[in-house]
Amino acid sequence: MAKLTFDITMSVDGLIAGPNMRPGKGLGDGGERLHEWAYGLKSFREPHGLSGGAVNADSEVLEETLRSPGAVVMGRGMFGGGEGPWGDKAWGDEPWEGWWGDEPPFHMPVFVLTHHARETLTKGETTFTFVTDGIEAALEQARAAAGDKDVAVGGGANVAQQYLEAGLLDEFQIHVAPVLLGRGVRLFDNLEPGQVELECTRVIESPAVTHLKYRVVK
Amino acid sequence: MAKLTFDITMSVDGLIAGPNMRPGKGLGDGGERLHEWAYGLKSFREPHGLSGGAVNADSEVLEETLRSPGAVVMGRGMFGGGEGPWGDKAWGDEPWEGWWGDEPPFHMPVFVLTHHARETLTKGETTFTFVTDGIEAALEQARAAAGDKDVAVGGGANVAQQYLEAGLLDEFQIHVAPVLLGRGVRLFDNLEPGQVELECTRVIESPAVTHLKYRVVK
Numbered sequence: 001m002a003k004l005t006f007d008i009t010m011s012v013d014g015l016i017a018g019p020n021m022r023p024g025k026g027l028g029d030g031g032e033r034l035h036e037w038a039y040g041l042k043s044f045r046e047p048h049g050l051s052g053g054a055v056n057a058d059s060e061v062l063e064e065t066l067r068s069p070g071a072v073v074m075g076r077g078m079f080g081g082g083e084g085p086w087g088d089k090a091w092g093d094e095p096w097e098g099w100w101g102d103e104p105p106f107h108m109p110v111f112v113l114t115h116h117a118r119e120t121l122t123k124g125e126t127t128f129t130f131v132t133d134g135i136e137a138a139l140e141q142a143r144a145a146a147g148d149k150d151v152a153v154g155g156g157a158n159v160a161q162q163y164l165e166a167g168l169l170d171e172f173q174i175h176v177a178p179v180l181l182g183r184g185v186r187l188f189d190n191l192e193p194g195q196v197e198l199e200c201t202r203v204i205e206s207p208a209v210t211h212l213k214y215r216v217v218k
Numbered sequence: 219m220a221k222l223t224f225d226i227t228m229s230v231d232g233l234i235a236g237p238n239m240r241p242g243k244g245l246g247d248g249g250e251r252l253h254e255w256a257y258g259l260k261s262f263r264e265p266h267g268l269s270g271g272a273v274n275a276d277s278e279v280l281e282e283t284l285r286s287p288g289a290v291v292m293g294r295g296m297f298g299g300g301e302g303p304w305g306d307k308a309w310g311d312e313p314w315e316g317w318w319g320d321e322p323p324f325h326m327p328v329f330v331l332t333h334h335a336r337e338t339l340t341k342g343e344t345t346f347t348f349v350t351d352g353i354e355a356a357l358e359q360a361r362a363a364a365g366d367k368d369v370a371v372g373g374g375a376n377v378a379q380q381y382l383e384a385g386l387l388d389e390f391q392i393h394v395a396p397v398l399l400g401r402g403v404r405l406f407d408n409l410e411p412g413q414v415e416l417e418c419t420r421v422i423e424s425p426a427v428t429h430l431k432y433r434v435v436k
Contacts, residue, residue: 186232188230192400
């Protein structure tokens with residue numbers, strides 16, 4: 001069966017963004033250092049509409065994470081503003097179109113968890129469908145849209161944590177960047193792991209980053 | 219030159235002990251799960267006076283971490299009680315001899331950071347020397363005792379963090395256990411990383427644990 005997966009880059013001190021997240025600085029102070037391993041890769045540049053880039057072990061891992069899912073679920077903060085850490089933006093009379101511009105890098109159906117109903121938004125090959133009735137309903141819609149392919153949790157970390165705590169996450173991969181951020185947003189914060197057991201199913205290393213893949217044993 | 223190093227086991231959610239640390243439960247609730255990768259290894263059992271045990275990639279890593287240092291620096295909480303999280307124990311008229319019993323597993327000179335001067339305590343092949351004038355003085359004494367060998371920070375995490383922030387730590391190794399603890403003690407908490415850069419110098423994996431070694435680039 002198709003899986004629910006999650007991929008994220010984390011610092012050695014367990015953070016996925018620096019402090020002081022704000023518009024134009026969505027990764028917080030210093031947070032862009034986390035993703036330095038990815039920016040120069042062909043598999044990062046291509047979905048962002050850029051040519052060239054390196055092909056190596058890291059680009060293969062990234063390509064796999066981009067190619068495996070057929071749909072994405074994400075929190076509204078990840079779509080852009082609103083329930084994110086910098087308070088509400090113009091989502092009322094004047095619909096806010098998120099962070100992702102006219103050609104978002106997803107190129108597939110995206111389901112956004114929110115408390116505010118609105119019409120589906122189409123941007124290039126990406127559709128943003130807004131789901132107001134919770135994580136299970138969003139997953140069900142995403143599974144239907146994904147067909148035989150996996151569903152990826154697109155973030156933020158709190159949404160991934162909710163799926164993990166609910167026993168719905170099948171596997172996740174952490175890209176451990178050789179960075180210490182000190183302060184910022186934790187990947188897992190006061191998790192309620194219950195009876196969750198993990199199995200490390202794959203380790204891929206490069207000078208730039210270490211990719212650790214875990215299966216959730218249910 | 220001999221290095222200052224630090225080795226610790228961490229959960230996937232960045233914790234090195236569970237919640238509710240207390241006497242007899244120094245790793246907190248569930249914290250012993252972190253170290254399951256080590257208990258059955260020959261290189262763990264031997265310094266604890268036990269026979270038998272597995273020899274594999276994990277036991278080699280552990281053996282290396284035990285064999286490389288010629289002296290240890292540790293916080294008083296790690297020695298046992300006192301400045302640890304469960305309040306002061308009998309350290310006054312009646313000297314408290316720590317957690318480690320009559321044959322501690324160190325078998326080398328250990329320098330304990332404390333605010334309370336006391337005589338050096340000898341237990342089997344281990345000596346505990348109590349240092350009241352700070353982390354640099356403790357390191358200097360440990361280096362002298364270690365000769366050509368490395369000095370290891372024996373913990374706790376807060377002591378390792380102090381050495382890292384002071385620019386004195388040369389390398390550290392995190393044994394990432396496939397465990398989610400949810401709550402407990404963080405490896406790095408509100409670190410002041412300053413200009414510290416890391417380089418991942420080695421990754422060793424097994425089904426039980428992933429060993430990530432980092433060099434601090436100064």
